[in-house]
Amino acid sequence: MATITLKGNEIQTVGSLPKIGSKASDFNLVGTDLSRKTLADYSGKKIILNIFPSVDTGTCAASVRNFNKQASQLENTKVLCISRDLPFAQGRFCGAEGIENVEMLSDYATGDFGKNYELTIANGPLAQLHSRCIIVLDETGKVIYTEQVPEIVDEPNYEQALKAL
Structure with a gap:
């Protein structure tokens, strides 16, 4: 169990x-x-999993925008932005923001991704x-970098994530 903060x-x-070094768990997202x-x-591709509570919050939206800007310059790399938002909300956000370089995926149906990767928020x-x-x-699907952002309203360390590639 990780302890993080919300405000x-x-x-x-x-x-x-x-x-780090473990094989990533499979997932089934929408x-x-x-x-x-x-x-x-x-x-066969490098993958950045950008995971967050909801694209309808400022920090989450900023992370999608930032990775969208970076993604077009990354070789053989996919940026997957994952939340429990409905796919319709994710699509609406991308359309309104002109987001084209990242892929939005939803864990709305079961929450299994969050449970399997042990990042679901347990309380609060x-x-x-x-x-x-x-x-x-x-x-090869091996984990080479992780960051659990300690304060949920803060943005992740983009530079370190990109450096890991």
Whole structure:
């Protein structure tokens, strides 16, 4: 269990992020077109998992915008932005913001991604949503970088995540 804060108030996640060097767990997420996406769909590519509570918050939206700007310059890399928002909300946000370089994926149906990656918020006002984290995978699906953002209203360390690639 990780302890993080929400505006200075302690909250917990259901566990700890995957260990560096471990094989990433498979997932079954929903795209904005309602297609199902698994880890195998990105086989052979480096992956940045940008995970957050909701794209309808300022910090979460900023992380999507920032990675969208960076993604076009990354070779053989996909940036997956993952939340429990409905795919319709994710699609609306991307359309309104001109987001085209990242892929939005939703864990709305089961929350299994958050549970399997042990990043679901366990208590407090955001319980059952995803905590703000970055997980970077190499081309083989091995975890090469993780960040559990300690204060959920803060942005992740983009520079370190990109450096891990």
